[in-house]
Amino acid sequence: MGKTVLVTGGAGYIGSHTVLELVKAGFKAVVVDNLDNSSEVAVKRAAELAGDSGKNIDFHKIDLRDKEALDKLFASTAIEAVIHFAGLKAVGESVKKPLLYYDNNIIGTVNLLDVMRAHGCKKLVFSSSATVYGWPKEVPCTEESPLFAMNPYGRTKLFIEEICRDLCLSDPEWSIILLRYFNPVGAHPSGLIGEDPRGIPNNLMPFLQQVAVERMPALTVFGTDYSTKDGTGIRDYIHVVDLSVGHISALQKLLDGSELGCEVYNLGTGKGTSVLEMVAAFEKASGKKIHLVLAGRRPGDAETVYASIAKAEKELNWRAQFGIEEMCRDSWNWACKNPWGYESPDQS
């Protein structure tokens, strides 16, 4: 039996894809999620996709702020390492409800780290974000670029990164990898698991999907006057399956390596794509016309953000395989098969 890895937030978008890659790679995945922004169906479908290895996925509905429940789980299971996705991620909501974000993301993480410490489990992969680069003065963003949070959500990522650094300094037995994701999009090529945000989507790709399946009438393009090739914002979109595989590489490094301390890696493709380029690629993949409403800039949005991927390539031996064509193809496949996400009527 392979090593057991705890995946917090494993019912979520990136978590469910990573749980699948984990068991495919021979690990046992213990999933903890409070289902605040997800459905247990995602975990069941990941298990289905894993075939025989699906039996190595175990789900627990636990909130990370419930320290007693976490402690019981660690007492009953030998956990080798943790991949920590659980957190709230809506930028706008974090501006309106900062205490909710500090409580959920920071207190949740401190609880998790403390329970891990108490049980001698000191290997962690943490979901950080390109949001910590704020509005970068220079692109590509390298892991050494200046850090700046533009909102409470971003501050939770920055603070948690600092907490992890302090922990590693205090005790060399800790090994922590901070992964700064750029813009995760796409879905598993099967169309069985994908992104299913609650309420009106904040992000470009889920919004595009909902326009294409006619849940939304049009996409609002936020800003057409940026100094970019077509005036719209540029981002580094990365296929969620590539991102998930990146976690397995990070985990291997944690498990193989001696004392690692706290290391940080960007996970992106290194390529920038504009909003209009993404719309065109999605129209091509779906055969649907996406109605656009051209609007002003969204407050707090950066102009151009993309990753330097040299460090992850060199030290994690990982590189994204998919381009925006595959990202749009798989997003559309997921959206057609599940127009109402995991709540969709069964189409099989």
Ligand code: NAD
């Ligand atoms: P998601 O909302 O789909 O997944 C997060 C999961 O965590 C959800 O299933 C939610 O129910 C769970 N959760 C939240 N608070 C919890 C708590 N207190 N206890 C237990 N479970 C809890 O989001 P995602 O897109 O899969 O993101 C995963 C992680 O990656 C998050 O930490 C997010 O901030 C980070 N991230 C996401 C993106 C992105 O664009 N999707 C980009 C950069 C970083």
Ligand code: WQD
């Ligand atoms: C991408 C581009 C928008 C929606 C966010 C978070 C960041 C990280 C990733 C978690 C921008 C434009 C969008 C729409 C649009 N998440 N857009 N119309 O803003 O790069 O990053 O997700 O860590 O923290 O801030 O992603 O998908 O929202 O936007 O024109 O309806 O699409 O202006 O240029 P963003 P996004």
